Amino acid sequence: MSEAILQVKGLTKKFGGVAAVNDCSLEVRKGSITGLIGPNGAGKTTLFNLITGFLVPDAGKVFFKGKDITSLTPHQVFKSRLFRSFQIARDYPEMTVLENLMVICEEQLGEGLFNAWFRSGQVQNQQKQFARKAVDILKFIELEQKKDLPAKYLSGGEKKLLEIARMMMVDLDMVLLDEPGAGVPPALQDKIMSHIQNLSRERGLTLFIVEHDMDIIMNICDTIIVMVEGRNFTQGTPQQVRSNPAVIEAYLGRGGEEKKHE
Ligand SMILES: Nc1ncnc2c1ncn2[C@@H]1O[C@H](COP(=O)(O)OP(=O)(O)OP(=O)(O)O)[C@@H](O)[C@H]1O
Ligand SMILES: [Mg+2]
Known part of the structure; x- marks a missing residue:
């Protein structure tokens, strides 16, 4: 045990x-x-x-x-x-599926979007890494073809898949x-x-x-x-x-x- x-x-x-x-x-x-x-x-x-x-x-x-x-x-x-589903990325309906995944990494790092925008090339590199990881996960979860769609257009079931994808983005x-x-x-x-x-x-x-x-x-x-x-x-x-x-x-x-x- x-x-x-x-x-x-x-x-x-x-x-x-x-x-x-x-x-x-x-x-x-x-x-x-x-x-x-x-x-x-x-x-x-x-x-x-x-x-x-x-x-x-x-x-x-x-x-x-x-x-x-x-x-x-x-x-x-x-x-x-310790993550609760729907805890952090409560609602980013206007953001795309891909962006919804990238945001959670920033949340875990404690960096807001605006904050990150003012940062140096290091952040941009990190952003690229997050994006690559997000695409890989979307492929795995079979949502890749919807990556540029605003999250609000996903079906209820697809939103739950997106939630699983979010859990895979962070440690x-x-x-x-x-x-x-x-x-x-x-x-x-x-x-x-x-x-x-x-x-x-x-x-x-x-x-x-x-x-x-x-x-x-x-x-x-x-x-x-x-x-x-x-x-x-x-x-x-x-x-x-x-x-x-x-x-x-x-x-x-x-x-x-x-x-x-x-
Ligand atoms: N914010 C709140 N204000 C007042 N009462 C509440 C609040 N949240 C829950 N309750 C009450 O507390 C009790 C437990 O509710 P809870 O939602 O935790 O149950 P649950 O086990 O999740 O039920 P379900 O299976 O229907 O989701 C219920 O009597 C509910 O009416
Ligand atoms: Mg309940």
């Missing part, structure tokens, strides 16, 4: 009087593909927001690679090589994905999932994935954490979770496989 790369300890977040995340503790092992499942409103997205600095917890701590990251901003979290240790399969046609979904598995196998990237599609979760995850009412209800291998009567009662029993997507 590998060590934990992410540790969540007693995390709590209340909205009004209601605890969306309620004294939640969990660990994600380095190099694993860990799934996070649970009924609508269980607190999965809120947990991801707490881990990545988009929300500040009322109580509890988050440790990444042994370091306390609880009070870091989203950008600081990103710089520590990351862990990625949090919130419903990568939602709203994507099945053929493209398979492609996205195989790229995700590839990132884990070839780069040793740790993946933490919220997904309502049980086929996806059962196929690609080695560990599954079940979240119910803001807490870590149980966890195990896909087999263990699937055959756990308490999970079936708490989650699947309430129509778990028919959950709505956001």
Whole structure:
């Protein structure tokens, strides 16, 4: 068993009087593909927001690679090589697909576009390198023919592929994905999932994935954490979770496989 790369300890977040995340503790092992499942409103997205600095917890701590990251901003979290999909390149709809990929490198380096513009030839060289890398990745992900298209013209599924491409541009240790399969046609979904598995196998990237599609979760995850009412209800291998009567009662029993997507 590998060590934990992410540790969540007693995390709590209340909205009004209601605890969306309620004294939640969990660990994600380095190099694993860990799934996070649970009924609508269980607190999965809120947990991801707490881990990545988009929300500040009322109580509890988050440790990444042994370091306390609880009070870091989203950008600081990103710089520590923990990425949440849609975290940084939230929306550059007017920029081309290629530019969308180049921007994320600059974000990781901490250099704004304008800043870079005033810099010397060194930056230009770096820009060229980023562009070459971006084109290679777009070829790999089969989006190269759309590289000069403004990102806003991509389909929902292609935008998710672009998101995967972004993850390949930068050096990351862990990625949090919130419903990568939602709203994507099945053929493209398979492609996205195989790229995700590839990132884990070839780069040793740790993946933490919220997904309502049980086929996806059962196929690609080695560990599954079940979240119910803001807490870590149980966890195990896909087999263990699937055959756990308490999970079936708490989650699947309430129509778990028919959950709505956001
Ligand atoms: N910004 C917010 N303000 C108030 N309540 C919120 C906010 N964000 C989430 N909640 C509430 O917190 C609870 C957990 O929501 P969250 O979105 O984390 O659940 P989820 O597990 O991601 O659900 P789903 O599977 O539907 O995406 C819900 O009751 C939700 O209504
Ligand atoms: Mg959610």
